[in-house]
Amino acid sequence: MSNHIELKGISQSFEINDSKITLFEHLDLSIYQGQSYTITGPSGAGKSSLLMLASGLEQVTSGSSSYIQGSQIGPLSDLRTDSGFIFQQFHLLPELTAINNVALPLKLRGDNQALVKAEAWLNKVGLGHRRDHKPSELSGGEQQRVAIARALVFEPKFIFADEPTGNLDQASANEVANILFDCCLENGAALVLVTHCNELASKAQHTFLLANGQLITKANNTQEVLSC
Numbered sequence: 001m002s003n004h005i006e007l008k009g010i011s012q013s014f015e016i017n018d019s020k021i022t023l024f025e026h027l028d029l030s031i032y033q034g035q036s037y038t039i040t041g042p043s044g045a046g047k048s049s050l051l052m053l054a055s056g057l058e059q060v061t062s063g064s065s066s067y068i069q070g071s072q073i074g075p076l077s078d079l080r081t082d083s084g085f086i087f088q089q090f091h092l093l094p095e096l097t098a099i100n101n102v103a104l105p106l107k108l109r110g111d112n113q114a115l116v117k118a119e120a121w122l123n124k125v126g127l128g129h130r131r132d133h134k135p136s137e138l139s140g141g142e143q144q145r146v147a148i149a150r151a152l153v154f155e156p157k158f159i160f161a162d163e164p165t166g167n168l169d170q171a172s173a174n175e176v177a178n179i180l181f182d183c184c185l186e187n188g189a190a191l192v193l194v195t196h197c198n199e200l201a202s203k204a205q206h207t208f209l210l211a212n213g214q215l216i217t218k219a220n221n222t223q224e225v226l227s228c
């Protein structure tokens, strides 16, 4: 059963010191399992805000957001359970080692293979040798790779990634981008990725530009090697 997310006519604005900032108005977006999507756009355009609404982490105040499970509309709490998140600020638990951070989503789901699977994912992101290190003992890029392993370890149906390669060097960025897009292909997951890197964006099946409150579909132009 393939699931998808439907955002219809959503708007987002904020009142700050009596002035109103409108990020987007009457915006539509559909996200299907097995498809990859990237959103680029200038700083402050509302890319992260759109990701929060699409993933159900924040509720829409105008328009509608639905999680369609097969032919039925499911609760947004199901969408959150089915989704892996990669944030700009990592959000790792500081008191847990790398392996225990990665194993956490599996342990919460009662998986008795949690540590074995977490170790396999740490190896996949090149951090098997740092399994017993806490986040404060890892670099920013290493913490990001732990966060990526944690987001993917339970094979989510939807992956939401906000600037996932922003803290990584060129080689690690390429590796991580490949892992994310492979996960989409191999597990039939949807990948929704916010990035400032046009080359990374062009690897997706659907590329959007968010600017001036509009979500514009961009022509696709897949490239193999990232230079950002």
Ligand SMILES: Nc1ncnc2c1ncn2[C@@H]1O[C@H](COP(=O)(O)OP(=O)(O)OP(=O)(O)O)[C@@H](O)[C@H]1O
Pocket (backbone or CB within 6 Å): 014, 016, 023, 041, 042, 043, 044, 045, 046, 047, 048, 049, 050
């Ligand atoms: N809860 C909030 N209250 C007030 N303003 C907010 C809130 N959330 C976001 N904003 C504002 O909305 C604007 C868009 O923020 P957002 O982080 O979505 O942009 P972005 O396109 O992801 O930016 P960047 O590329 O710099 O990360 C910013 O000006 C931000 O300050």
